Amino acid sequence: MIRIAVVAALGLFMLGLATPNISQLWDPFAQLPINVNYDGVITSVDPGSDAANEGVAPGDVVDFSSTTLAQRLVLLDLHYPRQGDAFAFRVREKGVSRLVTVRAEGRPEILEDLIVVLRRSTYVLFAGIAAFILLRRPNKMTWAFYLYSLAAIYGNGEYFGFLPAPVYFTICEIQVVLLALGNAAFLTFAARFPSDRPQGWAAGADRAAPLAFLLLAVTSLGADLGTVLFGVPSQALVLASTIGKIAVFSIALFTLFHTYFGQRGQERQRLKIVVWALVVAYAANVVILWIDTFSLSFEVAFWWDALGALNLVIPIAVAYAVLRYRVMDVNFIFSRALVYGVITTGLVAMFALIDWIVGTVLAQERLAVAANVVAAVVVGLSLNGIHGRVERIIRSVLFKRRHAAARRLAQLASSLPHVTDSATISAMVVDEPMEALSLASAALFRANERGTFERVWALGWGESAAYDLDPFERLVDRLRSEGEPTRVGRKDVARDGLPAGDASPIVAVPIVVRSQLEAVAMYGAHTGGEDLDPDEIGSLRRIGEAAGAAYYHLEADSLRSALEGLALEIDTWRARALELGWSDAKEEERS
Secondary structure, rough: HHHHHHHHHHHHHHHHHHHHHHHOOOOOOOOOOOOEOOOOEEEEEOOOOOHOOOOOOOOEEEEEHOOHHHHHHHHHHOOOOOOOOOOEEEEEOOOEEEEEEEEOEOOHHHHHHHHHHHHHHHHHHHHHHHHHHHHHHHHHHHHHHHHHHHOOOOOHHHHHOOHHHHHHHHHHHHHHHHHHHHHHHHHHHHHOOOOOOOOOHHHHHHHHHHHHHHHHHHHHHHHHHHHHHHOOOOOOHHHHHHHHHHHHHHHHHHHHHHHOOOHHHHHHHHHHHHHHHHHHHHHHHHHHHHHHHHHOOOHHHHHHHHHHHHHHHHHHHHHHHHHHOOOOHHHHHHHHHHHHHHHHHHHHHHHHHHHHHHHOOOOOOOHHHHHHHHHHHHHHHHHHHHHHHHHHHHHHOOHHHHHHHHHHHHHHHHHHHHOOOOHHHHHHHHHHHHHHHHEEEEEEEEEEEOOEEEEEEOOOOOOOOOOEOOOOOOHHHHHHHOOOOOOOOHHHHHOOOOOOHHOOEEEEEEEEEOOOEEEEEEEEEEOOOOOHHHHHHHHHHHHHHHHHHHHHHHHHHHHHHHHHHHHHHHHHHHHHHHHHOOOOOOHHHHH
């Protein structure tokens, strides 16, 4: 729960700074017709604007001491003004200072609007994919990727524009720190991708990430505090921050190339799409940083947003590679996303309808607020039920095959304890899940008299595959101590005799009888290479429990038969003894 809260808080904060800017489609922001860098130098002037008519030209210097904090936020493009807002300040031209008044101008262009929508959508999708990956497989690598996804989010925070300038500036600086953290986290991600275990050069890059964060945070905060807060020229710190970011991205990209060229065959193929996607994003981000640093002209603003949208290639490529490296199944993500999307859309529509009916038709705003509060309480109390029903509907309609597989495995788990033949149990544990889930391999190992686990049934395992498991192997020890399905690690897979490729086992399920490990079921990935999702692993766990119950019943039946046989044998010998005239101690006691 703490992890979910932290992920949600960080994501909502960063998205809250950027996505509300999409409101400029129906309530356009304006912009000053000049670009100013952190030394106060005017780098470009919009031709035909009031500023150009007043003689303001590139190369003039704004006297920051003549401006307020609110004005500096606008001059440095950290805050959008409204069309017609006037700003008076002094500029120096060839040593001569004069007062100028500049008015904010609207810049409505449909193509720019479309790019804004595209980039804001990119933010949400990038953060959404990264959050799903993190929540399903939390580790340092996925945390770093999520923080980097937040660093790709950049907005002027106009949603908070109504706040006093000092408060607004503080929020902007929190964003600056998170941006520095995210950019440094990209180095951690690059060093740990795809196994979360940095080695060699990558280990050094991983250790350098905190220093990278310190460098980026100090230079970025220093520039803002110097110029925005105190009016001190700080373009040198902006340039240092830009060089630092490019250096971090370059080291990260070099680290990924180092990992890529250190792989062979199929492993290199799986990394290829990520490496080339990051090359594209790297080039785009270098150009963006150049534009940010030098504010070249108004004409490049369009390309700033357009290039920013190219960051979308990163989450798509990483999500693909993560799937190939068996972190999760994309269908599982989409099913969850649809559930929350349907619920969210329904709730928004419900509250909007309440507002419209009560606030507009009945013209009772206070009643509308009360109705919304009552609706919120009702929804809160019934949200779990709503979530379950919506999820069942979506799974049965849009994910019919997966839903059918889950139902089939549930029926298998309920019928398995009643099976009275060990060969049938073996076949059901292996054949049914493999067919229902379209797995590349499955195998069952059962304990024998020698103390090892002997392979009694398998599909997708070649003739030369291992026929037994040592009871002291690390994987077996984990299953024996934890009693839960466990991931098969790389060292486990490296064991001689286990299948390779997609048939390589990725999940091992313990089958326990009377607190003793009776058997081990091992399952590979889906035939397409996708990982088993948590729901599927849960189904396999229930099959393992049912198989344990079936083995227990077989053992109980065997013991009962043995006892009955012994009792019959005893009765036979007792009758024989009486025939031979031997006394029966119990009969003598009775007499």
